[in-house]
Amino acid sequence: AQSVTQLGSHVSVSEGALVLLRCNYSSSVPPYLFWYVQYPNQGLQLLLKYTTGATLVKGINGFEAEFKKSETSFHLTKPSAHMSDAAEYFCAVTGGRASKIIFGSGTRLSIRP
Amino acid sequence: DAGVIQSPRHEVTEMGQEVTLRCKPISGHDYLFWYRQTMMRGLELLIYFNNNVPIDDSGMPEDRFSAKMPNASFSTLKIQPSEPRDSAVYFCASSTQGYGYTFGSGTRLTVV
Numbered sequence: 001a002q003s004v005t006q007l008g009s010h011v012s013v014s015e016g017a018l019v020l021l022r023c024n025y026s027s028s029v030p031p032y033l034f035w036y037v038q039y040p041n042q043g044l045q046l047l048l049k050y051t052t053g054a055t056l057v058k059g060i061n062g063f064e065a066e067f068k069k070s071e072t073s074f075h076l077t078k079p080s081a082h083m084s085d086a087a088e089y090f091c092a093v094t095g096g097r098a099s100k101i102i103f104g105s106g107t108r109l110s111i112r113p
Numbered sequence: 114d115a116g117v118i119q120s121p122r123h124e125v126t127e128m129g130q131e132v133t134l135r136c137k138p139i140s141g142h143d144y145l146f147w148y149r150q151t152m153m154r155g156l157e158l159l160i161y162f163n164n165n166v167p168i169d170d171s172g173m174p175e176d177r178f179s180a181k182m183p184n185a186s187f188s189t190l191k192i193q194p195s196e197p198r199d200s201a202v203y204f205c206a207s208s209t210q211g212y213g214y215t216f217g218s219g220t221r222l223t224v225v
Contacts, residue, residue: 004134027151034213036216038160042218042219043117043204043206043217043218043219044204044206044216045214045216046214049213090156090199100146100158100161100169101146101158101214102158103155105155106155106156
């Protein structure tokens with residue numbers, strides 16, 4: 001079985017500051033990991049994903065995440081926050097290809113001017 | 114590609130009425146998922162299909178909920194009768210071989 005825990009339901013950073021959104025997972029099989037972003041009144045959009053191979057994954061809008069098996073983590077980072085990054089971010093896990101994705105509870109990111 | 118298309122975008126209905134939500138997945142995607150999102154429960158997987166066949170409906174809350182996928186390009190989620198606690202945003206998503214989902218824009222359902 002798979003599960004995912006997002007630490008912090010709300011994160012606030014200043015514009016230009018580092019963004020760090022934390023995600024820890026549990027999986028009985030090698031996981032596939034995802035980060036999604038949801039803007040107000042919209043569906044979820046895939047930011048990036050890890051399946052196999054390189055553990056540092058780069059996504060859209062300057063975001064990246066690193067798969068750390070020893071820590072069972074998949075934290076999302078961005079070096080410099082922009083006002084347009086304000087949104088809800090979801091970490092998700094699946095137990096391999098074609099399995100149903102389990103979503104975390106989400107982290108709302110706010111950007112201070 | 115037009116993406117995953119859901120209709121209607123908004124639905125307001127009275128308690129006891131039947132509600133039908135519709136979804137057109139991306140052409141070529143062989144998996145289709147229905148999710149419900151609320152403030153209290155977050156994102157809940159209701160049911161998913163593979164090649165038009167329901168694989169896991171354990172998330173369907175009650176017998177009032179039913180979902181069908183008559184062909185590869187269309188799926189419906191029906192609630193009959195609807196109740197105020199069914200008010201939520203319902204998302205459809207499709208994928209192929211598990212390489213991440215593509216979500217629709219959702220249907221915001223309000224049951225009064």
